[in-house]
Amino acid sequence: MCGIVGYTGKAQALSPVLEGLRRLEYRGYDSAGIALVVTPGAPLWIEKRAGKLANLEETLGANKPDAHSGIGHTRWATHGGPTDTNAHPHLDNEGKLALIHNGIIENYVELRAELEKRGHVFKSETDTESVVHLLSDARKAHNGDLAAAMREVCSQLRGSFTLLAIHADEPGRIVGARRNSPLVVGVGQGENFLASDVSAFIAYTKHALELGQDEVVDITSSSIVVTDLAGTIITPREYEISWDASAAERGGFPHFMLKEIYEQPKSIADTLIGRTAGLDPEITAGINLEGISKVVIIACGTAYHAGLVGKYAIEKWANIAVDVELASEYRYREPAVDGTTLVIPISQSGETMDTLMAMRYARSHGARVFAVCNTNGSTIPRESDAVLYTHAGPEIAVASTKAFTAQLIAMYLIGLHLGRVRGVVSAELSAEIGQELAELPSKVEQILETVEPLRALTRQFRDSTSMLFLGRNVGYPTALEGALKLKELAYMHAEGFAGGELKHGPIALIDQGTPVIAIMPTSRSPLHEKMASNVMEVKARGAVVIAIGDADLDSAAHNIRIPTSHEFLQPVLAVVPLQVIAYEMAIARGNDVDQPRNLAKSVTVE
Ligand code: M6R
Numbered sequence: 298m299c300g301i302v303g304y305t306g307k308a309q310a311l312s313p314v315l316e317g318l319r320r321l322e323y324r325g326y327d328s329a330g331i332a333l334v335v336t337p338g339a340p341l342w343i344e345k346r347a348g349k350l351a352n353l354e355e356t357l358g359a360n361k362p363d364a365h366s367g368i369g370h371t372r373w374a375t376h377g378g379p380t381d382t383n384a385h386p387h388l389d390n391e392g393k394l395a396l397i398h399n400g401i402i403e404n405y406v407e408l409r410a411e412l413e414k415r416g417h418v419f420k421s422e423t424d425t426e427s428v429v430h431l432l433s434d435a436r437k438a439h440n441g442d443l444a445a446a447m448r449e450v451c452s453q454l455r456g457s458f459t460l461l462a463i464h465a466d467e468p469g470r471i472v473g474a475r476r477n478s479p480l481v482v483g484v485g486q487g488e489n490f491l492a493s494d495v496s497a498f499i500a501y502t503k504h505a506l507e508l509g510q511d512e513v514v515d516i517t518s519s520s521i522v523v524t525d526l527a528g529t530i531i532t533p534r535e536y537e538i539s540w541d542a543s544a545a546e547r548g549g550f551p552h553f554m555l556k557e558i559y560e561q562p563k564s565i566a567d568t569l570i571g572r573t574a575g576l577d578p579e580i581t582a583g584i585n586l587e588g589i590s591k592v593v594i595i596a597c598g599t600a601y602h603a604g605l606v607g608k609y610a611i612e613k614w615a616n617i618a619v620d621v622e623l624a625s626e627y628r629y630r631e632p633a634v635d636g637t638t639l640v641i642p643i644s645q646s647g648e649t650m651d652t653l654m655a656m657r658y659a660r661s662h663g664a665r666v667f668a669v670c671n672t673n674g675s676t677i678p679r680e681s682d683a684v685l686y687t688h689a690g691p692e693i694a695v696a697s698t699k700a701f702t703a704q705l706i707a708m709y710l711i712g713l714h715l716g717r718v719r720g721v722v723s724a725e726l727s728a729e730i731g732q733e734l735a736e737l738p739s740k741v742e743q744i745l746e747t748v749e750p751l752r753a754l755t756r757q758f759r760d761s762t763s764m765l766f767l768g769r770n771v772g773y774p775t776a777l778e779g780a781l782k783l784k785e786l787a788y789m790h791a792e793g794f795a796g797g798e799l800k801h802g803p804i805a806l807i808d809q810g811t812p813v814i815a816i817m818p819t820s821r822s823p824l825h826e827k828m829a830s831n832v833m834e835v836k837a838r839g840a841v842v843i844a845i846g847d848a849d850l851d852s853a854a855h856n857i858r859i860p861t862s863h864e865f866l867q868p869v870l871a872v873v874p875l876q877v878i879a880y881e882m883a884i885a886r887g888n889d890v891d892q893p894r895n896l897a898k899s900v901t902v903e
Contacts, residue, residue, distance in 0.1 A: 298373040298897045299385075299399035300324035301480070302497045303461045303471040305366040306488020306518040313490070314369040315354070317497035320545055322350050323553075323693050323891065323898040324399075324493060325373025328384035329353040332395035333367035334468040340392035341465050345370075345384035349892075365518070366469045368461045370397035373897040376405070377422030387426045389433035390418055393465040396429040399493060400457035400478040401902050408453070428454065432462060443472045444515040448526050451476065451511065457650065457902065461491055474513045478901050479648045481674055482506035482514060482521055482533070489516045493899075494672065496691055500542040506533040507674045536674060545691045552890040554694035554786075558876050559745055562738040564699040565869065567688035568706045569738075573731035576685065576714045584665050584683035586718045590637040592619040593664070595627050595655045597900065599697040599781060600643040600704055605774035607641075607708030610865045614722055614730075615715035624651035625903070628658050636663035641711065644668070645692055645700035646899040647675025656680065669707040671700050685711065694891045695898045696785055698876045701778065702741070702869050709734060709866065733863040737870070740860040744873045747858070751874055754843070754855055755881040763790040764812045765840075766875075767831060769797065769824045772816035775868040779814060779875035785893050786883035796831035809839035814878070815853065816871050817846030822864045845871050 300321025304313040314331055322329075330345025330353065342362045346352040350371060370385035377383035386395040402408070405424035408431060413419065417430040428450060435446035443464050451460075457477035463470070473480055473491045483490030483498035483505055490498035491514065495505050508514055508523065512531055515522045523531045550556035571577065592611055594604035601623055608619040622632070624642070628651060634640070640659040642652050647670040656677060660666050668681035671689050678684035687703035713730060716722030758764065764783055768776035776793035783791035794803045796815075807813070813835050818824040825846075832842050832852050844853035847861040859870040883890045 298325050298899060298901045299493070300371040300497070301368070301397050301399050301459055301461055301491070301493045303368045303473065303491035304488070305469050305471050305516055306485060307365065308488060309361065310364045310367040311361055313498070313501060314367050316500060317490070317492055318350050318369045318371050320496040321493055322371050323695055325371050325897045326350070326892050327374040327379035328372045328381070329370065330384045330386050331367060331369040332386040332463060333362055333364035334463060334465055335362045335364045337468040338466055341388065341395050341463070343386060343388065343395060345381060345386065347379050347381050347384060366463060366471060368395060368397050368463055368471060375401055375902055376424040383421045383423050385425060387421060387423065387429045389429050391433070394429060394433050394436065394462060396425065396432060396460060396462045398425040398428060399459040399901060402428060402454055402458060403456035404454065428460065436464065441466060443467055443470060444513055444522070444524070445528070447472045447474050447513050448524065448528060451513065452526050459493065469517050470515065472513065472515050475508055476511050477650065477653065477676070479675060480508050480514070482508065482516065484521065488518050489521055491516060495538050495674070496545045496693070499538060499540070499545060503538040503541070504535070505538055505674060506535055507679065508533055509679070540690050545693060552694065554696055554698060554880055554890050557692055557694055557699045558873065558880065560690065561699050561702050561873065562742045562745070564689040564703050565706055565741060566738040568703045569734055570688070572710050573734050574727070575717060576710060580685055581683050581714070584667055586639065586715060588637060589617065589639045589665070592617055592639045592641060593634065593659065594619060594621045594641045594643060595624045595652055595659070596643040597624050597649050597651055599701045599778060600645060602774045602778040602781070603701055603704035603708060604641070604643050605777070606705055606771050606865070606868050607712065609771050610709050610712040611715060613865070614712040614726070615719055616721045617715065617719065622655070624649070624655040628655040634659045634662045634664050636665070638664040640664040640666045642666065642668050642677055642681070643704050643707070644677050645671045645697055645704070647672040647677040648899050648901050650901050650903055653677055653680070667711070669704055669711070671703065695893055695896050696782055696879065701872065705869050706734065730863060733866055737862070737866060740862065740870055741873055744859055744870060748874060748877050751857060751877050752881045755878045756885045758812045759882070759885040761789070761812050763806070764814065765803070765806060766791065766793040766814045766816070767796050767799070767828070768793065768816035769795060769818055769828050770822070771865055771868050772818055772828070772871065775816050775871050775875070778872055779878070782876060782879035783882060785896060786879040786888060786890065787886055788888060788894065789882065796828050799831055799834060804834065804838065807835050807838040807840045811840045813840040813842050814875070815842055815844045817844050817850060819861055819864050819867055820846070820848045821861065845874050
């Protein structure tokens with residue numbers, strides 16, 4: 298939520314700052330703004346506009362201020378509506394100090410009251426503006442040392458934040474800080490960057506530094522100094538970014554989402570490489586997987602659905618009880634957890650606040666934490682005992698697609714690995730599932746090659762008010778995921794149900810013409826017949842059934858064929874048509890595919 302970028306170096310700063318904002322816009326698109334040091338000592342140059350970055354770019358036109366350092370922000374609004382005034386950056390009363398922020402300052406009301414008493418004049422309704430005034434006073438108290446001022450201010454703040462600040466009297470210097478929100482450093486040659494994630498500067502450098510909790514970073518074009526809040530120097534972890542700028546571009550596709558759907562054969566294959574026969578000891582070195590009494594998977598949204606599928610596979614293969622918890626519920630109910638609990642947080646971004654907090658709760662009660670994450674350098678893996686990285690590459694579209702299928706692969710790999718550690722997975726089962734996993738990329742490829750007619754079929758339901766999704770066993774979380782995709786992209790009522798639950802209430806929703814998507818268990822499964830009966834029941838009440846399965850179902854109005862697979866692996870295949878349906882429905886209804894309304898990619902606030 299909110300994208301943040303800072304640049305200092307020899308180039309004209311506007312260009313890398315704008316480029317960074319373009320790449321971070323998926324994090325929030327309620328407003329965008331930039332502040333630059335054009336004339337040292339004079340008030341800062343600032344431009345900010347409500348709405349998408351395009352509005353700001355239109356305002357800028359051909360205006361190219363001459364500056365070599367600056368900061369930019371793209372906002373997902375929390376405190377104060379999406380207006381020009383509430384847009385970041387925010388300025389102090391002299392117009393010489395600018396601040397941008399991602400997160401929520403929980404004690405902003407008391408800070409504001411105190412600052413107003415001291416004569417500060419506020420312009421916006423944001424929580425952020427309190428911080429810029431506080432920083433202004435602190436900087437004066439520290440004889441113009443912005444980094445020292447930032448350390449002092451951070452100690453007074455409650456909540457979560459990434460902050461970046463510049464001052465007109467210190468051209469070329471940017472000071473940042475983080476607590477429970479992401480901030481990474483891009484190390485260039487004669488130039489340096491700060492950003493919410495590496496995609497902002499990947500076109501300029503692949504060399505990055507990770508910042509820890511409550512750390513302050515002070516950069517110029519030729520120096521990077523990281524300290525804790527007491528001012529003690531910290532040596533940050535360095536890493537190389539393994540993908541290049543083209544991975545974060547559309548590459549000829551009309552939308553990132555479509556590109557990411559089509560990248561799935563590769564992202565699944567990349568996540569599997571070298572792992573089907575057992576996880577690399579390097580991955581599990583930090584965690585003891587023996588003597589575990591239960592597994593708790595914690596996640597949000599799509600990642601939660603991946604966890605629900607994981608439950609079926611892990612329970613069966615590793616013969617251990619698995620709970621799957623919505624992180625936002627788990628963290629506030631003091632659940633029973635101890636040193637024999639294995640907690641698996643799943644997160645594409647590695648920054649989701651609820652997942653992070655739930656994981657911290659479990660850890661503080663002794664749990665062992667084995668994260669599944671797609672983003673190197675992010676907070677969740679950094680605070681875990683071990684991490685299984687999914688190799689989906691950067692996912693830019695707000696709706697998660699390739700990250701989901703990669704998370705499913707991670708669930709299967711963990712299930713098999715735990716089964717081996719516990720001595721309950723036979724060599725035959727291991728080889729059989731390994732072979733089935735290896736076949737998934739080409740099976741997804743086959744689906745993508747034959748998916749075109751589904752787009753025309755989807756358009757037939759453009760004006761439907763509701764769409765229901767049915768599944769059994771692993772098809773149930775797949776149905777939930779299909780419904781979530783449709784909600785977020787088509788803004789249409791959609792719900793997923795377990796086939797066996799229909800008669801307990803949901804069947805009352807079926808009316809003449811209600812579209813129902815049935816995820817048919819693979820024809821090898823005994824549940825296939827049960828689901829076929831559920832299809833008959835809804836059809837008898839007027840539903841138009843679209844069946845997704847490895848064999849045609851005579852009772853369905855439309856059949857979408859997917860290859861046969863092991864029953865637990867089927868969600869990897871069945872979800873692909875569901876992604877295409879949601880994508881096509883968004884287009885048919887004139888919605889913004891990559892940036893659906895009210896959403897942001899990375900939910901770093903509660
Ligand atoms: O980055 P995370 O995997 O932790 O994100 C979790 C959810 O916010 C995310 O999956 C969300 O539900 C997606 N927009 C769904 O498409």
